[in-house]
Amino acid sequence: xxxLMESGGGSVEIGGSLKLSCAASESTASGYCMGWxxxxxxxxxxxxxxxxxxxxxxxxxxxVKGRFVISRDDATETVYLQMTNxxxxxxxxxxxxxxxxxxxxxxxxxxxxxxxxxxxxxx
Numbered sequence: 001x002x003x004l005m006e007s008g009g010g011s012v013e014i015g016g017s018l019k020l021s022c023a024a025s026e027s028t029a030s031g032y033c034m035g036w037x038x039x040x041x042x043x044x045x046x047x048x049x050x051x052x053x054x055x056x057x058x059x060x061x062x063x064v065k066g067r068f069v070i071s072r073d074d075a076t077e078t079v080y081l082q083m084t085n086x087x088x089x090x091x092x093x094x095x096x097x098x099x100x101x102x103x104x105x106x107x108x109x110x111x112x113x114x115x116x117x118x119x120x121x122x123x
Contacts, residue, residue, distance in 0.1 A: 002025060002032075003114075004023070004029075005025075006094065006114045006115065006116055007117055009094060010119070011121075012119075013122065014122070015086065017082070017086065018083045020081040020117060022081075022114060023077065025077075027077055030074035031053060032053060032098040032100055032106070033050060033051070033052050033105065034079045035048075036049050036050070036081045036096060037096075040091060040093070047061060051071070051079065054074075055074075059104035064083075064090070068084070088121050088123070091120050092118075095113055096113070096114040097114070099111030
């Protein structure tokens with residue numbers, strides 16, 4: 001079983017920045033598509049940004065394009081999400097996922113999931 005541990009969340013002001021990290025427990029993570037999903041109260045889990053195996057391709061949800069950057073370091077089995085110019089609508093629990101897929105993001109089923117790290121953006 002692949003374990004994922006997120007860190008880096010917190011409370012920031014509008015316009016601030018945060019860098020999230022997702023550390024995988026095994027080197028097999030390098031063989032998976034990795035992604036960051038956001039879940040807020042009353043809403044489903046939505047894909048924010050994903051990166052393919054090997055980092056060849058990336059996906060960004062429209063509202064975060066130009067503000068967030070996803071990257072991966074397979075030497076340390078870690079995926080990062082650099083978040084800048086944060087907005088109130090970015091608030092939510094950010095969960096890391098890893099899955100074997102040819103799609104842009106790990107599927108909600110049949111993927112490994114972390115517990116999440118909370119991001120709160122307020123004025």
